[in-house]
Amino acid sequence: MTVLQVENLSFSYQEKKVLNGVSFSVEQGEIFCVFGSNGCGKTTMLDCILGLNKSEGGNVFIDGDNLLEMSPARKAQKIAYVSQKSDRTFPYSVLEIVLMGRTAYSGMFSSPGQDDVEVAEKALSSVGMSNFRDRVYTKLSGGEAQLVKIARAIAQDTKLIIFDEPTSHLDFRHELNVIKYIAKIIRDKNISVVMATHFPNHAYFFESYGLPTRVALMENGMFGAVGLPSEVLNRENMADIFKIRTKNFRDCEGDRVLNFVVPIDFCAGGEWQSE
Amino acid sequence: MLNKRYLKVLTSACIILPVVFILISLFIGRYDLGIKDIFTILVNGQNWSLDPEHAIEYSLVYEIRLPRALLAFIVGGALSISGGALQGMFRNPLVDSGMLGVSAGAGFGACLGIIFFHNNFMIYTLAFLFGIIAVLLSFIIGKIYDSAPTVTLVLGGVVISAIFSALISFMKYVADPLEKLPTITFWLMGSLSRANFQDTAIALIPIAVGALGIMLVRWQINVLSLGDREAGTLGVNTGLCRAIVIVCTSIATAGAVCVSGTIGWVGLIIPHIVRMIVGNDNRVLLPVCLSVGGCFLLIVDLIARSIVSTEIPLGVLTAMVGGPFFIVILKRTKGGGSW
Numbered sequence: 198m199t200v201l202q203v204e205n206l207s208f209s210y211q212e213k214k215v216l217n218g219v220s221f222s223v224e225q226g227e228i229f230c231v232f233g234s235n236g237c238g239k240t241t242m243l244d245c246i247l248g249l250n251k252s253e254g255g256n257v258f259i260d261g262d263n264l265l266e267m268s269p270a271r272k273a274q275k276i277a278y279v280s281q282k283s284d285r286t287f288p289y290s291v292l293e294i295v296l297m298g299r300t301a302y303s304g305m306f307s308s309p310g311q312d313d314v315e316v317a318e319k320a321l322s323s324v325g326m327s328n329f330r331d332r333v334y335t336k337l338s339g340g341e342a343q344l345v346k347i348a349r350a351i352a353q354d355t356k357l358i359i360f361d362e363p364t365s366h367l368d369f370r371h372e373l374n375v376i377k378y379i380a381k382i383i384r385d386k387n388i389s390v391v392m393a394t395h396f397p398n399h400a401y402f403f404e405s406y407g408l409p410t411r412v413a414l415m416e417n418g419m420f421g422a423v424g425l426p427s428e429v430l431n432r433e434n435m436a437d438i439f440k441i442r443t444k445n446f447r448d449c450e451g452d453r454v455l456n457f458v459v460p461i462d463f464c465a466g467g468e469w470q471s472e
Numbered sequence: 473m474l475n476k477r478y479l480k481v482l483t484s485a486c487i488i489l490p491v492v493f494i495l496i497s498l499f500i501g502r503y504d505l506g507i508k509d510i511f512t513i514l515v516n517g518q519n520w521s522l523d524p525e526h527a528i529e530y531s532l533v534y535e536i537r538l539p540r541a542l543l544a545f546i547v548g549g550a551l552s553i554s555g556g557a558l559q560g561m562f563r564n565p566l567v568d569s570g571m572l573g574v575s576a577g578a579g580f581g582a583c584l585g586i587i588f589f590h591n592n593f594m595i596y597t598l599a600f601l602f603g604i605i606a607v608l609l610s611f612i613i614g615k616i617y618d619s620a621p622t623v624t625l626v627l628g629g630v631v632i633s634a635i636f637s638a639l640i641s642f643m644k645y646v647a648d649p650l651e652k653l654p655t656i657t658f659w660l661m662g663s664l665s666r667a668n669f670q671d672t673a674i675a676l677i678p679i680a681v682g683a684l685g686i687m688l689v690r691w692q693i694n695v696l697s698l699g700d701r702e703a704g705t706l707g708v709n710t711g712l713c714r715a716i717v718i719v720c721t722s723i724a725t726a727g728a729v730c731v732s733g734t735i736g737w738v739g740l741i742i743p744h745i746v747r748m749i750v751g752n753d754n755r756v757l758l759p760v761c762l763s764v765g766g767c768f769l770l771i772v773d774l775i776a777r778s779i780v781s782t783e784i785p786l787g788v789l790t791a792m793v794g795g796p797f798f799i800v801i802l803k804r805t806k807g808g809g810s811w
Contacts, residue, residue, distance in 0.1 A: 269704060284699035300691070306688040
């Protein structure tokens with residue numbers, strides 16, 4: 198079943214075309230990774246899908262419904278969002294933050310009730326954060342805060358979760374922890390995920406975890422290549438699209454096949470142009 | 473989050489304390505009234521007024537002390553709940569109830585009323601009207617450049633406040649120095665000394681409407697305080713919600729300042745004090761602000777009218793009492809729950 202369908206999406210900031218006719222769809226239980234350099238249009242695309250940006254052209258269908266015709270609350274019942282980093286806010290407790298994931302279900306003039314608190318508590322425990330219930334959210338480490346936001350997205354009870362570089366400033370250990378929980382909720386809850394990332398090996402991780410995974414290479418507001426990680430993250434594409442020379446490796450761990458890609462140098466003509 | 477038992481104690485305290493303080497305020501004043509007198513007056517009510525022997529006591533309680541206590545309570549409550557709601561919405565702890573220019577605008581309206589009409593009704597009306605106009609202007613400025621709406625809105629409020637403050641200075645400059653200027657000056661320092669039941673009733677309507685509106689969206693204010701991006705993806709209609717908060721806080725604040733004059737500090741400091749005690753969840757914070765802010769202004773007004781023979785302006789006392797009070801609370805709670 199198709200959960201997200203994006204058709205010919207385009208967007209400009211003032212004169213500059215940032216998104217140039219992007220189309221793709223995501224099936225239930227599938228993870229769709231968007232890989233690209235800074236400024237390639239990843240975040241803009243996610244914002245258009247979330248309805249935070251108004252796209253100039255194209256359509257977004259979620260679960261068959263047109264995004265443009267949905268109220269904010271309805272949208273939030275269909276898509277949850279986990280950002281790279283939260284804005285500064287008041288020092289709410291962790292449970293209060295997770296409970297905010299229930300806003301879409303409580304109506305504009307009322308507050309979440311006791312059953313919502315239970316949903317929030319369950320969501321917290323599903324990412325192993327039950328002990329953090331009463332801790333102050335703004336004082337958590339980056340990795341802990343990301344897990345809390347994932348719990349909030351779970352509490353939001355949507356078919357699709359969008360992640361925008363969820364591990365971009367985490368240490369190695371926390372990165373693994375976050376990626377693992379993302380994989381786990383996709384499998385346990387059979388939801389779909391769109392994830393923007395700087396790390397091609399994340400796509401390989403999900404693939405080796407046994408999830409239906411596709412990856413899109415994005416450059417200049419367009420998809421250069423879309424497909425299975427092992428088809429897309431190869432030398433030719435990396436050289437064509439990002440002008441970098443890479444090498445792919447493969448190893449085994451038990452019955453898991455581990456793929457990974459390592460950057461070596463810039464291609465001829467693709468050198469970094471510094472001043 | 474607070475546990476249920478604590479929440480129950482808190483709720484009772486928020487209801488009982490104001491009643492206690494209002495009762496206490498009936499005893500305090502230049503004219504001595506004993507506990508027995510007060511209770512007989514309260515119980516017998518109207519019947520006593522017919523008795524010429526007790527007419528003074530009756531009118532003292534019913535026409536002076538009680539309306540004044542009630543007015544102090546609703547004004548303090550309105551300023552505090554508005555300040556708390558705006559702080560949450562702007563995600564800025566330095567915002568207070570007058571942030572969007574309400575106080576400055578109302579001040580200017582009152583000046584106009586004092587200079588051209590010199591009757592209370594026109595002063596209230598013009599103060600209320602210009603308070604609302606000032607917010608509208610701030611809002612329009614905030615719309616000009618809408619990529620970071622809360623920042624431009626705050627900026628708009630600062631600009632509009634500055635313009636209206638300048639206009640107030642101009643009005644003071646041209647006002648008749650013997651008759652009008654003192655009235656303007658006292659109005660700007662805030663006072664409840666003219667309070668009667670009619671004023672209290674006039675102020676109650678906008679304050680009740682505004683406070684009720686704020687209470688209805690208090691959960692949404694929580695979510696809004698995460699920032700527009702996150703709030704939007706969590707299902708909040710950010711534009712509409714912000715508009716509701718602005719309209720409600722403006723109505724409540726304008727309703728308060730139009731009868732009481734400019735009273736600073738309450739809308740800034742009470743939300744912070746309450747934050748330190750009950751945390752940041754606006755579901756709890758805002759109703760507690762209403763009660764604590766009301767009690768605070770009630771106490772300050774008691775001091776204002778009883779400590780020396782002439783009344784001390786309220787605006788002067790709120791800062792003088794509020795400042796040290798804030799420091800004590802800060803020390804006690806080590807800033808817990810605050811930024």
